[in-house]
Amino acid sequence: MSIEIEIKLIATPDKISDIKQWVSSRFSEAGGWQDKQLANTYYDTENHKLREMEIGLRIRQDGDKYIQSVKSAGRVVGGLFQRNESEIELPSKELDLQAVVEPYLMILLEEAEEEDGPVKPAFNTDFLRRQIFVTEGESQIEIALDIGSIRYKDIKQDICEVELELKEGEPAALFTLCQELIEKFGLVLDSESKAERGYSLSLKPSPYLRQLRVVELTAKSTAEAAFETIAHKGLGHWQHYIKQMKREVTIDNVMQLNRALMFMQHMYSVFAPMIPRHALSSLRSDWREITKNFAKLLKVAQEINWLNNGKLYGFNYSELEGFEQGLRKAFKRESSQFVEYLKSSSYNLKLLHFSRWLYLKEWRLAFKEGGGQRLKKEIYPFAIRQLQHQLFDIKRHLTGKEELTENDYLAYLPRMYRTLDIGLFFGSLFENKKRKAYRQRWVDLVASIELFKQLEFIRRALKTEDRVDERLERTEKDILDALVTMRTRALEENPYWN
Secondary structure: EEEEEEEEEEEEEHHHHHHHHHHHHHOOOOOOOOOEEEEEEEEEOOOOOOHHHOOOEEEEEEEEEEEEEOOOOOOOOOOOEEEEEEEEEEEOOOOHHHHOOOOOHHHHHHHHHHHOOOEEEEEEEEEEEEEEHHHHHHHHEEEEEEEEEEEEOOEEEEEEEEEEEEEOOOOOHHHHHHHHHHHOOOOOOOOOHHHHHHHHOOOOOOOOOOOOOOOOOOOOOEEHHHHHHHHHHHHHHHHHHHHHHHOOOHHHHHHHHHHHHHHHHHHHHHHHHOOOOHHHHHHHHHHHHHHHHHHHHHHHHHHHHHHHHHOOOOOOOOHHHHHHHHHHHHHHHHHHHHHHOOHHHHHHHHHHHHHHHHOOOHHHOOOOOOHHHHHEEEEHHHHHHHHHHHHHHHHHOOOOOOOOHHHHHHHHHHHHHHHHHHHHHHHHHHHHHHHHHHHHHHHHHHHHHHHHHHHHHHHHHHHHOOOOOHHHHHHHHHHHHHHHHHHHHHHOOOOOOO
């Protein structure tokens, strides 16, 4: 079983000819281009059990050859794909699962059929591939230009992609070439495979939002391994919702993108004592610019969300209908602008920069010879210190006064979110049941402060309409009273890391 490493870029048909000409000129000593017409059939069970297991099963017709491929779940860093792949040539286009020789993949395929019945064709991809093999330094790279379509029943979606696959050598060469293509042709990184796009046509959208969960670490994990795992978790959440945004911009998708940004900002802050500041400065600058371009859309989405949540609690006002309509028009406008920003070279170069930095572990370059020893140590003691430090900070701010005002709670809310994220970073190192019980008290406290903030927004909006609702103000007072009990109980609870 081989490891496939590739970067995928979205292009437009009018650019393909220019890209091909540029590549030929850039790598004048390379061999010629080869054209292949590739017909692919993807298979799954009735209820897409393979998809659930993150397994891809495909037969590709390449001329007179039939190639059966099984791809297991891998990791996508920006537009860089790294995954396990098993391929075998078949005598015909008939599927042959007995030909899969990798034991782990074979077990998964058997389990899927036992649970959900036999596999059958799910969708097709057909495209013309123009490919060339080039040499960049000591590395050999396959460049493929794919034009065609994805088909599911009567639904058809165009394919126009540039794929760079590392055949041998160092992955840095892929990033270098990818950067040139983005700068030269304004191409867009794509973290979605053709198979994912096919499934998006054949599957109903999930009604459930994907949430950021506890990061899976072990007590023996090094600090560096923990940092990488946490970074991949945050980037994965961002990429997932960027894909959703490109299909449809919704309030929930915007809020989850903001969640990913917070998660990564907290990650930088937590690991700052271990990684030199100058190794993080350019990345933090990149994410600040992304955040700036996202800020207007986020503000409008938050305000619409606050109005919607208020309605769930019975705070529905006809006076605010015009105000809400204005927000929805602004949301549509800001959504369009942000989606266009996602296509810009500025955004895609920043995402590529972060992907390269993470995949190649470029923070190591910031250490002098023999440095970085703290990153080689086990994460467990560091996690204890971080959790304990956050608890001291909470006690200092939430017990310093007999009574806390609404402004006291709202001012401390960002630190509360940071505290909850630190719990996600390191929570898997501790007993799960005790951790969940302890964490839930703080989650409930944060939810109440958020509700307070939402109702405060509605109250301010009503005042602009010369209307004050006494029931609304009374509810805010009730929340403030409840917060006293909630924070007292949360602070009395024994921490799960002690």
